[in-house]
Amino acid sequence: MPVSALGPFRPPFGRSHEVSPEPLTSYHTPVYLIALKMLIGNRGKFFAMLFGVALTALIITQQSSIFIGLMSRTVGFIFDTPQPDLWVMDPKVQFVDDIKPLQDTKLFQVRGVEGVEWAVPLYKGQLRARLSNGTFQTCNVIGLDDASLVAGPPTMVQGSVADLRRADGVIVDEAAANGKLAKPGPTPDSPKIPLKVGDTLELNDNRAIVVGIARATRTFQSQPIVYTTYSRAMRFAPRERKLLSFVLAKVRPGEDVHTVAARLAQQTGLSAYTGQEFKGITIRYFMKNTGIPINFGMAVGLGFLVGVAIVGQTFFSFVVDNMRYLGILKAMGASNRLLFLMILLQTSLVGVIGCCLGMGLASLTSIISKNSELAFYMPWQVPVVTALATALITLITATFSLRKVLTLEPGIVFRG
């Protein structure tokens, strides 16, 4: 009888099952099911790995969200003021809260520049408010152009921006009205009474009447924001030679914003930035001059390393535990490629579930901390970055384990 090594299969005893004559290259789901059972069957290691990935995803998501939250707070005011095309200011201004007052005449110079549709003054400064219980609270006072009220609060909760035209009128932001500017209750233990329309405040010894409550983006200092008119702000502010903080300008339709900005700079000696540019300048200032990015960068980096360490370690030891079984599979005809795909499937499953758990926990903290001082802002980029980081951890781990599998000698199966 002629024989060939890979000859046809003879019918097995019992019922015949045809074994495909092709080499074992295309693998179907049942093999991967085996891989999953091997993974999940090892409960202890499986949960340890899940924990590691979830912890990493949680740390990365949370820390980067808080970082982005803090950074976006620094530009909260610019964010709330979308009306002007250009912010005109002293060239030495480094960020939005760095006020270098201008002479009032600069407003007229700006208005005179070719291509400027309109230009309005804006006062931004810190004034002390005396609360009804006698304590003081520093407030961020915004003085809006009396005529146009440009740069007013983005959303009103009570009253309207136009109410600022009423005598001594101010608008207070909601968070401050419920918090820092709220009045103490009748007894020391009772909750504070929120500031409401009709209440009075004393701003730098001047009487002010609350005519509206607004919702504003939180700012970095978390100080109460008090909106009023420019002329009233002049009255509230201590006498100084120069009080004009910014000139907000609109570019005439059809004119290029950057051309007009350059012309403005040339003719007035001031700097003119678009809102986007001013945000960039402000964020760069905070990045460069505060420890925030380093601290958060370190937390995120540590989270990543912890993830690599925990997940890598547990997975590696899972693979080592399974070395004998991987060796049997290899002896029984599983290729290196199949073993790698099985390992990749195992790590990916851990990665996906762990990542979802971690991000879920992070979102939960964001929901819980919604109205607190905690700056938490999770734009879509954060989950994407977290997912990429976990994917990277998964891949690193799988690759490390793969090296072990590639050098795996199937002969180990014969050793006792």
Place this chain on the structure above:
Amino acid sequence: MSAAIVCRDVTKSYLTGKTVTPALRGVNLEVSEGELFMLVGPSGCGKTTLISVIAGILNHDGGECRIFGRDPNEMSDEERTAYRGKTVGFVFQAYNLIPTLTTAENVSIPLLLNGIERAPALERAEEMLVKVGLKEKLRTLPSELSGGQQQRVAIARALAHNPRLIVCDEPTSALDHTTGGEIMEIFRHEALSGNRTLVIVTHDSRIFHFADRIAVMDDGQIVQVANSPAELSFGSNKEPSKHA
């Protein structure tokens, strides 16, 4: 009968660091189809190395080793993987069942690796388990089985994909005498019924009588081939066999 295994001057050395350990020093061997062939010899004489070469797990250094006409050394990696997956069945001393899979799932692995769907693979696995006398243990985890039962599962796994060659390394040495005898009965009845070839490495003289022929190895060579246990002359015959 045609030859299933033909080894000519097969050599193999292990390289660990800078030391070279010769494990096979010119093995000559011929095993026919349908034969139950046993390999005996002192520890370290190269038995495991030889069946690893035959099973396509290790490459040999010199000589030739034709299994059903082809030398695993001449196969590509894919061909050798396919050869192991389709043509060879394995039984180990340490059973080597995957602890998180049920008995039926363990037995189905070679079938799955051969591209068979889960349902027919499990059906076939259960058939095999019934044949080895484990009708009651189809959905049991290996840890809940005795050593003899685990080895029966391993035999069912080795037979499931109907390979032409089965290699076993000490299949009975972890088992008591009676259980070892039962295991060998299964081999005789099930494994050889399909004109299959069996190569069994063993130390266990109590099972020698199951063999068609017994080869004695010493120091990397085959020194005697006996047709019955009575012909064996342990210890006295240390001369290397003549090369063919």
